[in-house]
Amino acid sequence: MKLTIQDACKSYEGRPVLEQLCLALPGKGTVCLFGPSGCGKTTLFNCIAGLEKLDSGAILGMEGRRVAYMFQEDRLLPWINARENVEVVLRHADEKQAQKWLEAVGLGEDGDKRPSELSGGMRQRVALARALAFGGDVILLDEPFRALDPKTRLRMEALVQEHSREALKLLVTHDREEAQFLADQILYLEGPPLRIVRREFPSDRRNDA
Amino acid sequence: MKLTIQDACKSYEGRPVLEQLCLALPGKGTVCLFGPSGCGKTTLFNCIAGLEKLDSGAILGMEGRRVAYMFQEDRLLPWINARENVEVVLRHADEKQAQKWLEAVGLGEDGDKRPSELSGGMRQRVALARALAFGGDVILLDEPFRALDPKTRLRMEALVQEHSREALKLLVTHDREEAQFLADQILYLEGPPLRIVRREFPSDRRNDA
Amino acid sequence: GSQTEETASQAPESTPASSSEASEEPSSTPAEKITINIAAQKGPTGLGMVKLMQDSEDGSTANTYNVTIASSPDAAVSMISSGEADVAALPTNTAAILYNKTSGNVQLAALNTLGVLYVVTNGEEVNSIEDLRGKTVYSSGQGATPEYAVNYILSENGMEPGTDVTVEYKADHSELAASILSGDAKIAVLPEPFVTQVTTKDPNVKVALNLTDEWDKVAGDKSVLTMGCLAVRKDFVEQNKEAFDAFLEEYKASVDFTNSHVEEAAELSEKYDIMPAAVAAKAIPNCNIVYMDGDEMKQKMPDFLNILYTANPKSVGGELPGEDFYYTK
Amino acid sequence: MKIFTIPNKSNSPKRSRAAEWGRKCLAALFWLALWQVLYLAVQQEILIVSPVRAFGRLLELAGEAEFWITAFSSMLRIVSGFLLGVVAGTLLAALTSVSRLLYDVFHPMISIVKATPVASFILLALVWIESPYVPVFTAFLMVLPVVWGNVSNGIAKTDRNLLQMAEVYQFGIAKTIRRIYLPSIMPYFTAACTTGMGLAWKAGVAAEVLANTKRSIGGNIYNAKIYIETADLFAWTAVVIVISVLLEKLMMRLMKTVGKKYNLS
Amino acid sequence: MKIFTIPNKSNSPKRSRAAEWGRKCLAALFWLALWQVLYLAVQQEILIVSPVRAFGRLLELAGEAEFWITAFSSMLRIVSGFLLGVVAGTLLAALTSVSRLLYDVFHPMISIVKATPVASFILLALVWIESPYVPVFTAFLMVLPVVWGNVSNGIAKTDRNLLQMAEVYQFGIAKTIRRIYLPSIMPYFTAACTTGMGLAWKAGVAAEVLANTKRSIGGNIYNAKIYIETADLFAWTAVVIVISVLLEKLMMRLMKTVGKKYNLS
């Protein structure tokens, strides 16, 4: 099902971040968002996830769809360890499943550590594991690879690419190569207020599709 | 004055992160640290800044030197606005000075916003402005450019490069190009426990020096 | 009307639900034992009742007496006004207040304690009220019977409280007791059982004057210094007059027993958790436990209440109680 | 999509003031109605009076100058005790948080202050403390441990990351307290103050009875009780509640203003 | 480089247990010495007895079976009141945090409970509440507002970011409470419990006096006062303090264990 954003408006203290934003997104595939700091990407994600209410306009095509959202900050629960942080989003608590996801992000041995005992990049990967473990029909990833070294980054990119091909994956990145590699569609953004300055369909992937 | 790390050992719950680490760093210039997630970079920074105590070994050449440290997380004070967050580290409170630094990181107009009203990348730039405003003889920057779009990133890189040429700047980055562009010296790291697998002196900059 | 029903429903075993019902099944059958709920207090009023409690427990009384030892006048007031108790031992002026507040539904059945106020001294020679002239007397109970009694006795002896005698009030009986023991206060007006306490603790502390006697000296037959009484609910007594009269007889006997068999009464006092036996044995002779009802009470009370009324109308409930305040057998 | 989020009270500035007031009045009406029902159920003027009687009496009292003097002097006493308790509790919390030794020394002391019944030390206290100061002292002892407990907890829960930041950027003691500890402690402190203000009144008025303080609300409540002037009892109790609630409101507003002015929240 | 960081108590597991105990004993000695000095200064056996006398009397009392029954039944009453207060306060805090209307309804009620002197409602309460339950009720009323205030505050200060996370990941009510609210509230709740336990004792024992409860510590303290048995007064007061401190310790340990077991901190 397509995701359609219609005339979305959202402002903070009078300053508009989304203004009459219209955007149609496919039902599945990977869409990369590419825009300067502060242009409104996170705000858009929050609205799609239903965490912020639009001042006016509508977001259509979200009914009954599960949303997984990897926030820009890690938002891990500080009082439980990494494995439990993944397990907690599973519909049926299942330690093995959680462990599997930790291994997928290269943290198989750090499952017992609490967030405060993990390095920044490790926390981020736990948050990624959590989002992927939750599954969902729409997956929002806000700079999922930001603080990772190139090698880990490649592994994570591959992981995201392989994951739930039937879902719509929206992904914020600041790396042009990465966008080219991952995306079916790239949205170049400016703002605030957020506007789409260019859409690009990386050709090789288009041919695949 | 040179900064010398001698036989530094530090372990968390029995697992060593620094083990007999020896490292000599120049008194000034830019050193980039380049290593995988979780290898111990932040731990090393914490030890240099005096926030964590070494289990054994010593860090020499830090006496009387002011350290500015941009943490991996932003660690802004949530109850004051961006400008005050910069002002608070100045020896003599000076709003104009703080505003100047905010403008340098491109946030001249967002000085009145509290951290919770800033986007991720903006918070990070406030933290950078704070570290640079503090000055210091040793400047530790833990992934200062991580969540920035390429354009902003270039501006920030330039800013850091221009800043306090007399100080020693240690900088964690995951971007090889960035390291090549900024560094007088690049340390390739592995870990844990942290070890230096390669030292590189980007030739063009060496010739400059 | 409605008030009676309300309270009756809270204590159905003691009070027939209404007067009409009561006339249908008269309560005066002697064969049938009635339960009378009594609220006594820890002090002297309780001491006079120990025999009654014992006998009731043995089943040798005309009625069944369900005695509750209330901690404070508060609890007794609460019990008698809510109907939980039919009879309550109360400070005399509280009975008058309740009479006024309940439009006459509380009656004075008998006086059971005369004054328990004494002048005690530590290192001062006091033999008469006159000796107090020019001295400083410490007292407690400001704004209550002790203050009014002291003022009355002083004035009747021709002394102006405050000018001829300095009266200093302490907040609390225990504090006053401590001051007299420590010698900070040389002359004090103390109630029982504190008098017994201080005289036992320190042989230098002597009982100099009994204010009940001093009162009698100036008032003669007209009034009496009384601290405690037995009050009864009018709606109860109207329906159970016979049983209540029987109770008064037995209570009178119980008071006599306490005064004449001090040791045994003290034992019982400990048994019923009123006072430790040793303390009770010492306190009973000083507590002025009496039984006074009927005409004598009716003769001596109005003046006493009038003295209180003059000092502070509120202390008797705003106005002097009428004739029907006094219960007659 | 919304599943479970506790509504954020401070987050709805647009809610009309009228609706706010309407709801508050409804709440007041609800409790007054309950009072009336209780009154009708008990039907004993000695135990409980109707709200109308109580307010009538209150208005009557409010016509007398004596009333205002009494209320004001009680307020002065209790607020003094409260403020002393807040200051002492905060200082003590700072001390016991800085030094483990001081903690070990003062902790048992505070436990004793918390648990010791007033009856136990009033005798001793009366030797040194003059009667008018007993309510002050009692309110003080009531508030102290509450403030101490909450502030200590606030200090312990201060974000270590921010403290590290302060250390690196050489904030010094003053700035660290001003910029990090104070704002972190604020919510704990506020809770302690609102709770403490009520308790100070409860205990302070009780102490006024014990100490037989002249011109005091406690004294009036006591008299109302011994003379079974139930309307007076309710009227004076209402005075206690009204002053306590007003003071709490005032205090909260003051704290908010100060907090805003000095960026403490 | 170290400038100002308040030492983290929980952060020093290596400190030897012996030193810990040594310091605690020193603290105890300090207060005992102060007591002795006070005793020597006052020199009035009626007002204050020496620590030795008090402990001697305590040992004597401890030899009697009656002592243990009394202490135990008082403890039972006060702990019941405390637990009721904790449960009711927590539930009420949950309710008033969920609904603004309920908040408006209950807030004045809690203010009243906080501030109303016991003397004001005891007459009314005695109608419904039987004497042995008065201490329970009083302890309950003392603890309720403290717990309510702290827990409400804890709920209000729960990290909104984590709540958003829970909403996105469809935690549902149970999991959100279990995984986010409970751990967030824990420090506030703990502070309320330690403070509340002390206050429950203070008020509960005072209520035992008022209600003339049989076999109660309050009754014994009252008797000690009337009969001017100062040694008894101090001994029974010591009993109150010791039980209260022990219960507080026990409670903290229990909370820690439960907290660890269920990952609440």
Ligand SMILES: Nc1ncnc2c1ncn2[C@@H]1O[C@H](COP(=O)(O)OP(=O)(O)OP(=O)(O)O)[C@@H](O)[C@H]1O
């Ligand atoms: N709660 C808020 N209150 C006020 N302003 C806000 C709030 N949240 C965001 N903003 C403003 O909205 C704008 C967009 O913020 P947003 O977080 O969406 O940016 P972003 O595109 O995610 O940036 P970044 O790449 O730096 O994360 C910013 O100017 C920010 O200051």
Ligand SMILES: Nc1ncnc2c1ncn2[C@@H]1O[C@H](COP(=O)(O)OP(=O)(O)OP(=O)(O)O)[C@@H](O)[C@H]1O
């Ligand atoms: N407080 C702690 N307790 C236990 N282990 C810790 C603690 N802090 C760090 N570690 C461990 O030390 C190792 C190094 O952590 P560090 O934060 O130094 O990594 P890093 O190089 O900064 O990684 P990243 O690039 O992801 O930030 C990690 O394995 C981490 O789990």
Ligand SMILES: [Mg+2]
């Ligand atoms: Mg963002």
Ligand SMILES: [Mg+2]
């Ligand atoms: Mg790091």
